[in-house]
Amino acid sequence: MMRKRNIFLMLSVALFFFSSLCFYLYANSRESRYVNHDSTINTSSKTDLISANLSRDVGKVLSGEIIIEKVPIKNVSNRKLQLRIASTSCGCAEAILETENLNPGEETYISVHLNTSRKWKKGRFEAMVSFEITDVSSNNIPKASVIKKLEVLGQIDPNEGIFPTTIIVGKVRPGHGIITNEFQIMLNSSFDLNKKAIHWENHQEHLDNNFVRLSGSKKNNIWGGDIVIDSNKLPPREKIGEIIDTEIKFPIKYKGKKHWLALNIIGGIGSFVESSPNMIFWNKNNYSKNITLSLDAVGKAKMTVTNISCEEKGCLSYKIIDNGTSYPKIMVAQKSDTNKGDILRTKLRIEVSCGQTGSYVVVVPVMII
Numbered sequence: 001m002m003r004k005r006n007i008f009l010m011l012s013v014a015l016f017f018f019s020s021l022c023f024y025l026y027a028n029s030r031e032s033r034y035v036n037h038d039s040t041i042n043t044s045s046k047t048d049l050i051s052a053n054l055s056r057d058v059g060k061v062l063s064g065e066i067i068i069e070k071v072p073i074k075n076v077s078n079r080k081l082q083l084r085i086a087s088t089s090c091g092c093a094e095a096i097l098e099t100e101n102l103n104p105g106e107e108t109y110i111s112v113h114l115n116t117s118r119k120w121k122k123g124r125f126e127a128m129v130s131f132e133i134t135d136v137s138s139n140n141i142p143k144a145s146v147i148k149k150l151e152v153l154g155q156i157d158p159n160e161g162i163f164p165t166t167i168i169v170g171k172v173r174p175g176h177g178i179i180t181n182e183f184q185i186m187l188n189s190s191f192d193l194n195k196k197a198i199h200w201e202n203h204q205e206h207l208d209n210n211f212v213r214l215s216g217s218k219k220n221n222i223w224g225g226d227i228v229i230d231s232n233k234l235p236p237r238e239k240i241g242e243i244i245d246t247e248i249k250f251p252i253k254y255k256g257k258k259h260w261l262a263l264n265i266i267g268g269i270g271s272f273v274e275s276s277p278n279m280i281f282w283n284k285n286n287y288s289k290n291i292t293l294s295l296d297a298v299g300k301a302k303m304t305v306t307n308i309s310c311e312e313k314g315c316l317s318y319k320i321i322d323n324g325t326s327y328p329k330i331m332v333a334q335k336s337d338t339n340k341g342d343i344l345r346t347k348l349r350i351e352v353s354c355g356q357t358g359s360y361v362v363v364v365p366v367m368i369i
Contacts, residue, residue, distance in 0.1 A: 048076060048077070049075065049076070049077045049079065049081060049133055049135070049146065050073055050074060050075060050076060050077075050081070050133065050148070051073075051074045051076045052071060052072065052073045052074065052148075052150075053071065054071070054148060054149065054150045054151065055150075055151050055153070056069050056071065056112075056150070056151070056152045056153065057153045057154065058152065058153070058154040059154060059155065060154070060155045060156075060157050061116060061154050061155070061156055061157065062156075062157055062160050062161035062162070062187075062254075062259060062261060063116070063117075063121070063122065063156055063157060063158065063160065063161025063162060063163060063165060064116060064117035064161045064162035064163075064165040064261045064262050064263065065116055065117075065156075065161060065259055065260065065261055065262075066113065066114070066115050066116070066117075066249065066260040066261070066262050067112075067113075067114040067116065067152065067154070068111065068112070068113055068114075068260075069111070069112045069114070069152055070109050070110075070111050070112075071109060071110045071111075071112065071150060072107055072108075072109055073102075073107065073108050073109065073110060074105075074106070074107040075102040075103065075104055075105060075106050075107070076105075077104060078104050079104065079135045079137045080101070080102070080103055080104070080135070080136050080137045081101070081102045081133055081134065081135060081136065082100055082101055082102075082133070082134045082136045083097055083099075083100055083101075083102065083108065083131055083132070083133055083134075084097070084100065084131060084132045084134070085097050085110070085129065085130075085131050086130040086131055086132045086147060087129075087130045088127065088128070088129050088130075089126075089127050089128035089129075090118075090119055090127060091118065091119075092114060092115045092116070092117075092118035092119040092120075092127065093112060093113070093114050093115075093127040093128075093129065093152075094112070094113040094114075095110055095111070095112050095113075095129040095131070095150075096110070096111045096113070097109075097110055097131070098110070098111070101136075110129065110131065110150060112127070112129055112150070112152055114127050114152055115247070115262050116154075116156055116165075116262075117162070117165035117166065117261075117262040117263065117264055118165075118166075118262075118264060120156055121156070121158075121165065122156050122157075122158035123155065123156060123158075124153070124154070124155055124156075125153070125154055125155075125156060126151060126152070126153050127151070127152045128149055128150070128151050128152075129149070129150040129151075129152075130147055130148070130149050130150075131147075131148055131150065132145055132146070132147055132148075133145065133146050133147075133148060159186070159188075160186060160187050160188055161185070161186070161187075161261060162183065162184070162185050162250070162261045162262070162263055163183065163184050163185075163186060164183060165262070165263065165264065166263075166264040166265075166266060167181045167183065167227055167263065167264070167265050167266070168266045168267060169181060169227075169229060169244065169265060169266070169267035170267055170268070171267065171268045171269070171270040172229060172231050172234065172244065172267055172268070172269055172270060173231060173234075173269075173270040173271065173272060173274070173298050174231055174232065174234045174270075174271075174272045174298065175231060175232060175272055175298040175299060175357070176231040176298050177231060177232075178228060178229070178230055178231070179228070179229040179231065180226050180227070180228050180229075181226065181227045181229075182224065182225070182226055182227075183225050183226075183227065183263060184222055184223065184224050184225065185222070185223040185225065185250065185252070185261065186221065186222050187221050187252075187254055188221065189221060189254075189255065190220075190221060191221070191252050191253060191254040191255075192252065192253040192254075193218060193223055193250065193251075193252050194251050194252070194253075211229055211230045211231065211232075211233035211234055212227065212228070212229055212246060212248075212265065213228050213230070214226070214227065214228070214248070215228055227248075227263075227265060234269060241268070241269065242268070242269050243266075243267075243268055244265060244266065244267040244268060244269060245264075245265075245266060246264070246265040247262055247263070247264055247265075248262065248263045248264075248265070249261070249262055250262075250263070271360060271362065272297060272298050272354070272357070272358075272360055273295055273296070273297045273298075273303065273352050273354065273360040273362055274295070274296055274362065275293045275294070275295055275296075275350070275362050275364050276293070276294045276295075276296060277291070277293070277364075278364060279364065279365045279366075279367075280293075280332065280348070280364060280365070280366040280367070281367050282334055282366070282367070282368045282369070283368075283369060289333075290331050290332065290333045291331075291332050291333075292321075292329050292330070292331050292332070293329065293330045293331075293332060293348075293350075293364060294327055294328075294329050295327065295328050295329070295330070295350070295352065295362065296327060297326065297352075297354055297357075300326040301326065301354045301355070301357055302324060302325060302326055302354070302355065303323075303324070303325070303326070303328050303352045303353065303354050304323055304324050304328070304352065304353045304354075305320050305323050305328050305330065305350060305351070305352055306351045306352065306353050306359075307350075307351040308320070308330065308348065308349070308350050308351070309348075309349045310346060310347070310348055310349070310366075311346045311347040311348075311349070312344060312346035314335065315334065315335055315344060315346060315368070316332055316333065316334055316335065316346075316348065316366065317332070317333045317334075317335060318330055318331065318332045318333070318348070319331045328352075330350065332348065334368060343367065343368070343369045344366075344367070344368040344369075345365070345366070345367055346365075346366045346368075347363055347364065347365055347366060348363070348364040348365075348366055349361060349362075349363055350362040350363075350364065
């Protein structure tokens with residue numbers, strides 16, 4: 001009896017150690033599949049995968065300067081790697097990867113384009129680019145990956161560069177005449193400005209911005225410029241409501257080195273005819289409250305309201321007042337049956353004729369809760 005008990009005890013101990021060993025091996029295999037955010041991936045080599053200087057201090061830069069940093073990335077492992085740009089810390093930074101796949105010993109570049117005019121006015125700045133490195137040597141799924149961060153640091157000179165770095169033109173309406181905004185490029189010593197190379201880029205490709213032009217002259221170490229917006233050259237009417245987000249680039253040669261300065265133009269495209277208020281917001285239990293819309297045209301042109309319609313039929317009533325004048329008005333009321341249901345979202349469509357100037361449509365959103 002005693003011998004059987006000893007055999008049973010020995011078998012129990014052996015089973016316990018065997019179970020512990022199996023659990024350890026299973027847990028270790030699961031851990032090796034996780035994404036690792038250190039400089040190494042859980043492989044048998046246990047070495048760094050890449051060689052790169054991931055902290056770049058560009059020193060003092062001009063106000064509004066566009067910085068381009070080309071950072072070499074070398075595969076120093078014995079693994080085949082795949083690189084991918086994951087994110088940037090702001091819209092002012094753009095990262096371009098030259099080659100995605102790297103065999104052992106191969107090198108690629110990440111080019112960072114940083115527009116200081118889009119975020120910082122003066123003082124220290126910092127931008128971050130995150131990129132992912134994946135070991136694609138084996139066929140194991142999921143692949144082992146690591147996230148690396150590349151930072152670009154510097155100091156913006158508050159006394160040299162372009163001022164201001166951003167011009168807000170507000171809402172530009174067709175036929176509103178010529179709008180001029182001044183800016184300056186100021187440097188401590190002489191510089192060359194290539195006027196022929198001055199060009200601007202639009203961050204919304206579908207928006208036609210040919211109504212923007214530049215003028216200016218250089219005196220000593222200051223170039224005084226003007227942004228001239230000709231509202232008569234605004235894009236077609238279907239672009240009404242678009243955001244103007246334009247970036248003008250100035251190539252200059254300063255102290256023997258080429259620099260790029262950027263000037264941003266921010267605004268919106270308004271209609272030739274607009275309504276005030278431009279939105280109706282109601283409580284559906286307040287039937288007695290009428291709202292009067294006042295129409296306004298550029299140059300105080302006389303207007304005739306030719307038609308009014310509502311997207312949600314039967315919910316609103318309207319009456320035209322002072323038609324055929326420079327400021328026709330429309331009195332709008334909600335009907336009692338709008339008290340049923342949930343939130344009502346609709347649009348009031350007002351068609352207007354301005355004689356020889358043309359016909360326009362004013363759309364007023366309506367919300368009843």
